[in-house]
Each structure stands twice: as C-alpha cells, then as structure tokens.
Amino acid sequence: MANTFNAEDIPVITPTFRLQWEQVQDCYVILYPEGMVKLSASAGEIMKRCDGVMNISNMINDLHKQFPGADLENDVYKFLEVAHANGWIRTKQAV
C-alpha cells in the first residue's frame, strides 16, 4: 500500500465522525453511530489539528511548538494512516 498522505495534504475529519473533548474521561474521543474510541494524548493532539485548514507539514510544525525536541514526524504519519484506515479522516480536496 502506498503512503496515503504527503506533507501538503490537508486532512479533515470525515463528517460522519465527531471529535470531542471528554472532561470525565480526561481525553479526546471519536464518536460515531453507537460507538466511541478513546484517543491517547498524542493521538488527540493530532486529530485536533485535522481541521481542514492545516496541511500536514504545518501540523507537524505546530506540534513541535507544543512538544519541542520530540521526533514527531513518523508518529504523525503513522497515526494518520490508522485514522484514515478507520475512516475518521480524509484528504480535503484542494479548491
């Protein structure tokens, strides 16, 4: 399988899923018909940035600001693959 994403791609959350901060769980969750997935702290930070505005390279820069020194790039691409395979995100068509 080829890599789904390039640095210029703009990921956006699929409209049939909802990302939400859950106070009681203390984490981000993804909600869909009759189900919920709890996200790890890092996954939550990545998903939050799948806003249909930022491209992936900006996303990584932005994450670097929050977590300086961390080697993020690999993790971000890996997680985006997973998120895409689950149908949570897709690439926004360039207009």
Added chain:
Amino acid sequence: MPMAGSEQNKLSKPLWLLAELTYRCPLQCPYCSNPLEIARYDNELSTEDWIRVMRQARAMGATQLGFSGGEPLVRKDLEELIAEARHLGYYTNLITSGVGMDEDRVKAFKVAGLDHIQISFQASNEELNNFLGGTKTFQHKTHMAHIVKKYEYPMVLNIVLHRKNIDQIRDILDMTIDLHADYVELASTQYYGWSRINVDQLLPTRAQLDHAEQVAREYQQKMKGKMKVIYVIPDYFENRPKACMNGWGAIFLTIAPNGTALPCHAAGQLPGLEFPNVRDHSIEWIWNDSPDFNKFRGFDWMVEPCRSCPEKIKDFGGCRCQAYMLTGDARNADPVCDKSPYHKQLHDDVERIGKLADNKEFNEKPLIFRNMKNSKKIITERQAETSELS
C-alpha cells in the same frame, strides 16, 4: 455509608444511555424485545424528567445516547429532547422504524443536531416486511432511507434475522446497498420479550445460519471500506455466552418509558428486583448505590461453574435474563455456556425446534404479534395464573 463494591462503581461510568421514550409503536413485530407487559407503561416520563435524566447521566460521563422505544417518533417532544441532548454534548442516535417520519421532521432533527439515524427493516420485500411488522410500511421506510441520506446522516439499517427472513439475506444486503447504508446490522433475534413466546416460529435452523453467515462474510469482503456489515451469530448456537452488556451495571443504562432504570433493556423481567425509578432517585444514586445495579456487579455474586471459572473476566457469566429464563435463577451461568448443567437442555431444545422447522403445520402456527391488545391479554392471563397459585 459507602457500600461494598463502591470502589469499583466509582470506576465504571454509564457511557451508554438508552432512552426508551415510549412503548407505543405503530408496528407489531413478533420478535420485539420490549417486555410483554408494554401495556403497563402508559405512565410516561415528561419532557422535564427526560432532560433531568440526560443532564445527570452526562455529568457522570455518558456520551452515547439512544432514543428508542417502542417508536420514539411517537413522542411530540423528540425534537426538543434531541436539541437538549446535543447541547449537553451527547452523540445522539435515533433508533426508529421510520414510521412517523417525514422530510420536515428529518430536517428539524438536523437543525436540532441529531447525529445518526438507524432505521429497522423487517425484510427485503414488501410483502414479508409488512406481514412481520403487522402494518404496511415498506414503501415508506425505503423513502425515508433516501431522505436520511439526502440530509447526510450516517445511516444504519437494522434487520432482525429469524427463520422467516434469514434465507433472504442476500436480497436484504442488496437492498441496503441500494439504499446507501453506511452500516448494516444483521441482528439475531434475542429470545426474550415477544420473541421468547414466538421462539418456535422464529428460531432459525443450523443450515439457515450457515448459509447466512457465508453470505454475510461475502458482503463484508465485497463492501469493505464502503458499507460495514455487522453480523452476529445467535448465541443459542454457541458454546460460550456473550459478555452481555459488557457486564451488569458496567456501561449501559436503560431508562424505560415510565422512568424505571435498568442495567439492560430486558432486565425488567427479573424477579426479586425492584429497579429504582428516576422520578424518585438521581442517576448518580441509581448507578453507584442502588442495590439492584450492584446486584450482579463484579464477581462476588456468582455461583458455580462461573465462580471458579477463569473465563468469567471475559464474559461475566453471560446474560442474567437468559440465565433466569432458562434455569430459574439469574445467578446461574448463562446456559449458552457448555459448562452450564442446563446447556444440554437448551441444546436439545434448539435441536427439537430445528427438526420441527420443516414441518408445515408447526411452522404455520400463528405468531403472537406485539401490540397493546395482546399485552393486556397476557397480563390478565398471568394475573389469573398467580392468583390460582396463591
């Protein structure tokens, strides 16, 4: 005073709130999982009651909210309840037969913030669908499925499978593809409520199940990434029970139309339990402290073979309602489990029904349809039985 087990209670949260708004329903499915005593539930909660329940459960961490019934569309305040639920941050699911829906209402639900709609079909062809539902609804349902997609909802189509429709599984799946379902739930009839009294007519045969499973697999492959097909084998044919409700009082909270709080929608039939009502108690007390919600929590209540069984952490001893129905004691292992001394009896019964299924006379025994008239009749009969005994 804190009760034993409250440590664990603090950890578990009622993540799933099922609001059974009403047991009124224009359909009469003979496999309906509502209690036989639906006619007793006419004292429905008010809008304010439901809003209070939703607030309290949400504060405890509930995220998924199902509006169900009966037919939730019967409630005139549904739009208002959806709006409040969405405002509270719930993911809102409408579980409906589609009867009572029109485009204006679907539009209003969208405005109110409804997240998802699940429509049930009785079968893939008009005649059988209408027969099983006891009313003419097929055309309307397919029309509504189009409207639901027009308004860009994720759509689940739910079909309860049993002996009379399971052989059409291919047609059913083709229909769901035509209707652009996002998810298809091929639910096996669970034999409590109305389906229990119709079990002889509804239980599929082994051969039927094998065929259905094969077709379901085929479509799962074929539709991968486009439509998710969920197919669960009915547990009567298994050797291990399902982890019913993920354990008693673990994540599910059902509120019946009259405000009775239940750990699962079938639990109302269990004897010796009163079940608290949301008119008298807060959700927090009900969930954390009420004796009934603690009754089968954890493992201390178990008897053998479950008590010393290493698999108890996986399946929690199965379904309490099924254990009660088939053994007379809710603490027993679910007889689906082959370690249960009652397993053989269940297995023999399934065999017996399987053999009779080809018998025309047996097969044509009339179904008892789920409606208020039959419910009242059953209530009166049961009252007569108990007064004879006492």
